[in-house]
Amino acid sequence: MSVDFCGLTLAHPILNGSGTFDALAAETVFGAELHKRFPFSAYVSKTITLQPRLGNPPPRLWEAASGLINSIGLPNRGLVGYMEHDLPRLAQLPVPLITNVMGADAEELRELVAACDAQQAIAAIELNVSCPNVKTGLDIGSDPSQLEAVCLAVRAATSKPLIVKLTPNTADVAACAAAAESGGADAVSLINTLRATALHPRTRARWLGGGNGGLSGPAIRVVALAQVAAVAARVGIPVIGMGGVQSSEHARDLLDVGASLVAVGSESFRDPGVAGRIAAELTGAPSAPLRASPGR
Amino acid sequence: MSVDFCGLTLAHPILNGSGTFDALAAETVFGAELHKRFPFSAYVSKTITLQPRLGNPPPRLWEAASGLINSIGLPNRGLVGYMEHDLPRLAQLPVPLITNVMGADAEELRELVAACDAQQAIAAIELNVSCPNVKTGLDIGSDPSQLEAVCLAVRAATSKPLIVKLTPNTADVAACAAAAESGGADAVSLINTLRATALHPRTRARWLGGGNGGLSGPAIRVVALAQVAAVAARVGIPVIGMGGVQSSEHARDLLDVGASLVAVGSESFRDPGVAGRIAAELTGAPSAPLRASPGR
C-alpha cells in the first residue's frame, strides 16, 4: 500500500501531525527501536520560525473532555538553529522529511521556504498559516484571498512539494483550500487545532500561559472529518487529513472522504506506538500487538 | 441572584439551549412536576421557520467522543402552526418565553420577527443565523457585514429584546457579535453546534440523513468558552453563553468570562434535572439532590 504523494513514494499513508512527535527527543527515550519501528512514512517537523522562540510560559496544557488544549507557542531554534542543529539529525531518519514553517507575513514565509528549498534533506515543505495576522488578529489562513496571495508569494521560492496546513478556525475551509490550490499549493493538510481556552479552577484567570490555546484529540475528530470531506470535495490536489485519529477505523474514515494521507497527532502522546499499529492495520502488515515485553 | 436581562427579570441565569428541551413533550412525560420544578429562568423555543418543516430523514444522531452530532433539520409546525398550536401552551409555562426563529434571508426573518412582536406571550426573540445562505452555502451569520444587514432589517420589526444566536463556524466570532450589536441586537447567544460528520461504519456513506450535522456537548465546551470570552470582550450587549455545560462550575466559567446568562443544551438529554441543579448551585438555593425517589 505504498502511496505516491506529490512525487514522493511513501510506504504507507500515516504521518505525524506537526508538533506532536519530536523524533530527536524520542531517540533519547526509545533508542534504536525508534528507527527500527519508525511509525510514520514521512516525518513532519514541528513549526520552524525565522527567529528562535522560547514558546509560551507554562502552564501549556489543559486536559479537556476527550481532548487537550495546548498553548505551546511554537518553541523552536529558529531557521538557522534548525538548519544547523536539527536538520543533520532529522536527515538520518529512515523516512522523507517534511519541514513545517510559519511566518508572520508572506515575506517571512518566502524566506523560510527558500531556505528549505536549498536543503536536499528536506523532501517537502508545509506552511503553517495559523499564525495570527498582526493587523487583524485573525489567522492568515482564515481569509481565502489573503491565503492565495501568500501561497503565490512562496510558491515561486521552491520547486519542492508545498503543503498548506489550513486553519480550521474559519467559516469556509473549502474556500481556503481552493485558494491555496490556486495559489500553487501541491497539497493541503487539516485540521489544525480549534481555538479554545480554560480558566484556572481557583483564580478564575486564564489557565494557559498563552491565554488561548488549541483543542486537539478525539473531541475534534468529527469536526475534522467534516472539514476534510468538504476540502477533498472541492480541490484537486491531495489532502492530508488529521484530527483525533486514534485507530485505523478513524484513519479509514478520513481516507474514505478523500484524504490521501492521514496524520496522527495527540494520540501519539498517549501511545507513541499507535501510529505504527494504524499503518500496519491499513496496509495489512502484521501489526505489533500490545504486549508486556518491549518489541525488539 | 435574580438577573436583569434586556429588561426581563429572570430568577437565575440558567436557560435552555434552543432545540434541546421540548417543554410540551416534557409535560407529557413528567407531568405537573415539570412546572413545579421548571429548571430554566426563561424558556427558549426550538427554531421556528416560516413554513412547516418535517426535518431531516433519520438517522439524525451520532454519538461522538464526549458529545453528539445532530442533524435534526429544524422540524417545526411553521409560523402559523406555532402560533396556533404551541404558543398558547408555551404561554402557560412559569417563565418568560423566548421564541427562536430562522429564515433564509432578511425578508423571511423580518416576517417571523414581526409576527412574534405581535404576541404578548413572547418576551423576547432569538434569531438563529446559522442558516446556510442559498447562494454561498455559508451560514448567514458567518459574515459580519451580511449579519449586520440582517439585524438592521429585523430590528425595525420589533421592540422586544432581540437576541442573535451566532454561528461558531466562522473565523472571527467577535466580529460577528460586533456586527450584530451595531445592527441593533440587544444580546447575542453562542455557541451553536460545530459542523461535523460521521460515516456509516459499514457502508462508508454519510451516517446522518442530513449528511453533515452539528457537534454539541462536553467536546465543544472549551471552544465555547474561548468564543464566549472573545465575544464578551468585544461587545457591550449581554451575552448568553452555552456549549457543553454539565455543571455549575462550567456555568461559572462562562459567567466569569463575561456571559450574563448560560444555557444548558445537550446535558439536559442525559439528565433533564441538571439545569435545575446548576441553577440552585449558582444561586445557593437548596438543590434537589440526586436520589432514588422522585421529588414531589
Next chain:
Amino acid sequence: MSEAGAGRPLAAFGRRILKVTRNEQLGAYRLLWVDDAAGPVPAPGQFAMIAAAERWGGGCDERPYLARAFSIARRLGNGEAAFMLEDVGPGTKRLCELRRGEGLAVLGPLGRGFSPAAAGQRLAVVGGGVGIAPLAILQDALVAAGAEHVTLLGFRDRVHAEAATLLGDPLVATDDGSVGHQGFVTELLEAELQRDPRLAVRACGPPPMLEAVRAICARAGVPAELALEAPMACGFGSCYGCVVPRRDGSYLRVCVDGPVVDAEQLERVA
C-alpha cells in the same frame, strides 16, 4: 402529541441513581436488577434511559456519552426492576459489567406502553431476541389480569433461547432448530392466526421480525401493537432524534409517540 401520553405513568423529573441489586446471566444476555422501590410503577412497554452512575465514557471511541434506552423487563412487588441487556457496543458493555451495589442512573419510566387487551380479546405476544424484554412485564400484567394470551418467541440458537425462561413456558422458534420450531417466530404466529383469526398482537423484536409481523397482521386484518426501537439522545421528546416515518410521511418520535405504536401507523418497519 401530549394526547399520546394520556394516562401513561409519569417519570420523575430528573434522573435518579438506583442501586444495582443483581446482575444475572440469562442465556446470551444479562439481566440487570435495580432497587426502584421508591420510583413510579411502569406500564408494560415503557422504557428507561440508563447509564452507569460512574465511568460512563472512556470506552471504544471514547464512548458512551449519552444514556441508553432499555425496556423495563420486569418489576417485582418489592420494587426491584429488571433490564435485559445484549452487549452490542460501548454502552451495553459498560452496563453488563455493573455489579451489585454500584449505581445506575435512571430516567423513567418513559414512553407509551402496550394497551391492555380489550374485553374478551385474546392476545398473541410475539417477540424475538432481546426484544422479549418488554414482553416479560407485559405477560406479568396479562397473567395478573387473567387475560388470555399465547406467547411466541424467536431466537437465533439454543444459547439465546435460554432467555425464553424469562416468560415462563412460551412457544419457541430458533433459526437453527436447536430449540422448538425451526424457523421464524412469525411462522408460529401465522399458525396461531390460522387457529384464531381474531387475535390481537403485541410484538417486539428486530426490525425484520417486526416488519414481518406487521405485514402478516395487515394481511390478516388483526390489530397489532409494535414496540419500536430507534437511536435516542433524550428519551423524553426533546431532541427529535428518534424519529420514524409514519405512513403519511410525517415523523413520529419513538420515545414519546412510542415505543409502542399501532402497526397501522407505519408503512413498514425499517
Next chain:
Amino acid sequence: MSEAGAGRPLAAFGRRILKVTRNEQLGAYRLLWVDDAAGPVPAPGQFAMIAAAERWGGGCDERPYLARAFSIARRLGNGEAAFMLEDVGPGTKRLCELRRGEGLAVLGPLGRGFSPAAAGQRLAVVGGGVGIAPLAILQDALVAAGAEHVTLLGFRDRVHAEAATLLGDPLVATDDGSVGHQGFVTELLEAELQRDPRLAVRACGPPPMLEAVRAICARAGVPAELALEAPMACGFGSCYGCVVPRRDGSYLRVCVDGPVVDAEQLERVA
C-alpha cells in the same frame, strides 16, 4: 538535549499493557503493583506514563484522557514494579480503583533519574508526601550499593506518615508533630547539614519543599538533585507541555531533561 539521556535506561517504543498484581493501602496513599518482568529495568528517579487499560475517561468533566506521570517507586527482583498514588483527581481516582488482574497501560521507563553518589559522597535523601515515591527505589539502590545515606521525610500528619515505612526507618517530620519531629523536613535537613556540611542531596516533594531544599543547599553550597513535577501530555519530549524555566530563562522539558535536575539549573522551584 539527547545528551541528557546518555546512559539512561530506554523505554520500549509504545505502551505496554501490564497486569496489576496488587493494590495496597499505604497510609493515605495506594501502592499499585504491576508485573513488569519483561520490561526494561528503570533507574531510580525515572517515571512512567500510565493509564488504566480500560475505562480511562468518563470521570469528572469527562476526564481523564491523557496518561498520567508516576515515579517508579520500587522494582522487585521478580519484575514487580510499584507506583505510589495519591488520589487528587480523575486520573488518580481511576488508577486507585484498579484491581488485581486488571490491565495498566505503561509507557516507560522515562526521563533522567538520579545520579549515583560520587565515590565517598554521603547522601541526604529528602522527601515529602507522595514525593517519597522515587526515593524508595533510590534508597533500594543506595542500600544495594552500600552507599552511605540518611533519609529524611516530611508528611502532613500521622496517616500520611504511615507511608514512611516504604523507606524502612527514616527520620520523619510531620506538620502536626503526630510522628517524629514537629515541623518541616527541611529543618531535619538543616540539622543534618550542620553535622555534615559535605552532604549531597537528592530530593523529591511538593514545590514549596523543593524550593526550600534548593535554597538551603544553595546557601550551604552543597549539590542537590531535585525530582520535579510538571503537567505532562506525553512524557517523552514530544509535546513541549511540561516546561519549567531554567535560571537562564530558557525552558527545560521535565520529561526528558528531568524529572531529576541539578538544583543549580533553576532560579527557583515554583
